[in-house]
Amino acid sequence: MPDRRNEELRYSRIPQTDIEEIIKLFYRRFEDFLKLKGFPSRTECHISFLTLVDIIVRVDKRKAYYQCFHGMKINECKEAALYAYWILKLRPFTITDKRFKTNLDASCINEAFVIHFIGLVLETTGRIKRTNKIKDSYVKFLEYSFRFRNFSIDSFVVLIESISTETLEKEYPILSARSTN
Secondary structure, eight states: OOTTTTTTOOOOOOOHHHHHHHHHHHHHHHHHHHHHTTOOTTOOEEEOHHHHHHHHHHHHHHHHHHHHHHOOOOOHHHHHHHHHHHHHHHOOEEEOOGGGTTOHHHHTHHHHHHHHHHHHHHHHTTSSOOOTTOOHHHHHHHHHHHHHOOOOHHHHHHHHHTOOHHHHHSOOOOOOTGGGO
16 A cells, blocks of 8 residues: 555544533533432532543544544444443543442442443434333443453444343343452
């Protein structure tokens, strides 16, 4: 291949206003998530602004990569999977409240938030449906895997895209940090 391949291709950074809107969305989603998890409304937490900016730019660069080299725009599920991947890697959310320093839910907050976030996107896009048959074991299986296993970015996207209502209704082995104590 010629040395000058893709010389003219330059990444154009996502506009600051778009970054700010996405950050506001993540702040709102995280607040809603904390309420759903049962944390009190005044739970002290830290959301790393700079880490969120880094995540947003990384996802935008990956979207540009798909557009440039594959000629395709990624769908909402892939985009959510990219955000989830980088949230797990860079861990922008922290519960700093001393009341929860020994609470396992507080220490796995990024993993739990990612599961919640992915669930919202998959449900909104119609890929999964809420049913009474959804097993808690799959959520625990994902939380464990997100915490202790390594994924490449592409394998993570494929994993997220493979989640369906049927997947959520299966029973999975219990793999939990709680059971190893």
